[in-house]
């Protein structure tokens with residue numbers, strides 16, 4: 679049977695009716711003039727070991743690059759963080775067009791895509807699964823992507839995507855340094871307390887959203903859109919696009935900025 683690819687605007691999963699707590703959900707719109715400059719916020723200190731990179735796979739929501747998080751070899755500290763957090767994976771969210779795709783917005787401005795580097799508090803917990811249930815368990819660095827010049831460091835990752843087109847496909851992926859995906863300036867960021875943006879939506883994330891974006895080419899982003907939400911045996915194949923959650927209400931939270 680001929681399989682055809684759909685790209686629909688429907689969200690990839692149904693928003694639950696009730697969310698535990700529900701007053702610190704992510705993503706949000708960052709209203710720049712309402713963010714509070716906090717001079718106590720330090721620069722972020724990332725220390726990533728490319729040799730801890732293990733695999734790249736399609737989990738049916740996005741594609742994830744997973745790192746060995748059994749030691750403190752790839753970590754982030756500083757910024758708003760009191761502890762050291764271990765990198766476990768990074769992934770992206772994107773749209774079917776360059777006009778939208780990011781999860782966070784800045785004064786309602788949408789970006790074509792957003793990178794999330796996911797870390798868990800290894801000073802306090804011994805597993806991601808434990809940390810994900812705790813208030814200060816996770817730290818996620820968000821980086822906006824804009825369409826422009828080709829990102830040389832990203833190309834190694836783009837070249838691996840055709841091998842993981844379908845949900846649940848995994849390939850080995852080594853020696854990738856996630857630091858190459860960070861903007862040149864990581865001192866300027868917004869930070870707030872929020873949640874995971876996909877189920878289980880747990881409210882355990884300290885978000886650090888970079889002010890400076892990175893640039894990737896139109897063609898590189900087009901390869902993201904060639905991925906599928908669906909597994910190989912499914913009759914109808916759905917294009918992996920618009921895998922972002924809609925903005926959530928701030929519920930009185932303060933967004934702090936590390937820059938004035």
Ligand SMILES: NS(=O)(=O)c1ccc(NC(=O)NCCCCO)cc1
Pocket residue numbers: 766767794796806807818873874875876877878
């Ligand atoms: N988009 S987001 O808020 O950055 C995000 C990050 C992690 C997760 N969940 C996650 O990583 N679960 C996998 C747990 C495997 C532990 O090794 C969901 C959403």
Ligand SMILES: [Zn+2]
Pocket residue numbers: 769770771794875
């Ligand atoms: Zn994410």
